[in-house]
Amino acid sequence: MRPMSLPVGLPALADSDLVGQIARILMQAIVQGRLPPGSKVVEAGVARELGVSRAPVREAARLLEKQGLLVASPRRGFFVRKLEIRNIDEIYDLRLCIERHASVLAAKRLSSESRDLLRRQIDVLHRTADLDDPARQVEEDYRFHRLIFEIADNRRLLRLFDDLAAELRMVIGLIGRLYDDPHEIARTHEPLLAAIEAGYPERITAHVDYHIGHAWREVGRLVRELSPPLGNPTEPSSILFPTVGVSV
Amino acid sequence: MRPMSLPVGLPALADSDLVGQIARILMQAIVQGRLPPGSKVVEAGVARELGVSRAPVREAARLLEKQGLLVASPRRGFFVRKLEIRNIDEIYDLRLCIERHASVLAAKRLSSESRDLLRRQIDVLHRTADLDDPARQVEEDYRFHRLIFEIADNRRLLRLFDDLAAELRMVIGLIGRLYDDPHEIARTHEPLLAAIEAGYPERITAHVDYHIGHAWREVGRLVRELSPPLGNPTEPSSILFPTVGVSV
DNA sequence: TAATCGTCGATTGTCGACACTTTAATCTTG
DNA sequence: CAAGATTAAAGTGTCGACAATCGACGATTA
Secondary structure: OOOOOOOOOOOOOOOOHHHHHHHHHHHHHHHHOOOOOOOOHHHHHHHHHHHOOOOHHHEEEEHHHHHHEEEEOOOEEEOOOOOOOHHHHHHHHHHHHHHHHHHHHHHHOOOHHHHHHHHHHHHHHHHHHOOHHHHHHHHHHHHHHHHHHHHHHHHHHHHHHHHHHOOOOOOHHHHHHOOOOOHHHHHHHHHHHHHHOOOHHEEEEEEEHHHHHHHHHHHOOOHHHHOOOOOOOOOOOOOOOOOOOOOO | OOOOOOOOOOOOOOOOHHHHHHHHHHHHHHHOOOOOOOOOHHHHHHHHHOOOOHHHHHHHHHHHHHHEEEEEEOOOEEEEEOHHHHHHHHHHHHHHHHHHHHHHHHHHHHHHHHHHHHHHHHHHHHHOEEEEEEHHHHHHHHHHHHHHHHOHHHHHHHHHHHHHHHHHHHHHHHOOOOOOOOOHHHHOOOHHHHHHHHHOOHHHHHHHHHHHHHHHHHHHHHHHHOOOOOOOOOOOOOOOOOOOOOOO
């Protein structure tokens, strides 16, 4: 029980923060594809499913709107953002921009502990590759890159990365598996870490460009292929259970 | 009267978007210093002053929280974010990162029209310098940099810049006048534009680093000087009228 | 038959109310 | 008189309700 810091610092994490919880639930539903792009998020429906009133649902939706996962259309409601290719490009463009920066910063602030964390996470990536669990692979990949931002030690930068990552996970989750060879994922991180350890900004940005750029092209290609099916106007559906499947 | 585009695109601007209006009013109150850092934003108070209920006020506050202007403390309310030096550094660090990127992008996408826009905005900066209106000077300065982001043509990047700019304007607004010589502001933009016109990424980033870095150091210095007075816990006050002054 | 208009259900935007928590003001008590 | 306990006031978190609006469907008309 910390002595309750001054009222202003960083968004204090509430133990029973209803709005935050709802926002997380909605986010998960979106990134896991249960609320596909273009689908409508009906306030009353979500509220009923979660057993709460509409007020906190609206606030949560507003947060996700500002984050970019939802789009608000006045008097019509909230919709899951479509995956138009332009959005993908804009997200990856920004991602590339901040990840270059974060990587260079991380190199500056790199300690032996933080270096070990990165190393170990690459090991995890390798081990995960054997599991044949694409979702898990994406998750561990995300963790590695998030580590870089943590080491960079700029909270705002980290928050921004989390926001972008949420949208990218939605994209990747919908695409399914991203790489044919999951070990490829693990391997491609090694030269990046090596560059960060070496500490030359040019080498680092070059490797980030290659690494992220690769994902960008790959995702862009897949989104272009799947373009019609992705982002079609869809029926409202349950956020607690899969739209298609056994349950309900 | 456009044919009402598809439900998902960019946040459609509503003509009577109460939440958006409230968010703007609150933002103005904050950046203009009527709600000083650390002060509490009482929902009922704001609602009463604006003649609305608390619901839209809460939603607006949540948006401003995600944007970084407010900090939510559960069961205690919203507070205007303090200007701790760490926040300043983090904001400027991110600003520098994305402005480098935007400037290089803008150079790539530069047309004769967009170049003229930048040129003309520098002229405006010069003319504004004669007016001895620091707030206006800051505003026109902001417009120039925003132009760069518009030319860069990445909507997400632009939104991010706007968010950061809001906080920076709060800082600068509280400091008062930033430069001793307002013409200095106008002049320092010229080599930046020249670099963008020339189009070499290295030159561009170097000039951005110099330009933004200068502001960063300046603001940092001033914030450090004013550190105790800035961000003190303050009494709640009206958002419609100045806390100190003639009216009320 | 195709297009337009009007009606009706569904959903949003906003409000006032109430319970619970925090903050302050007041009252003890050593 | 100071420090802690007690009480009152203020404020937040959440809810249910109501009017305004939107979209779909069907009736009407050319």
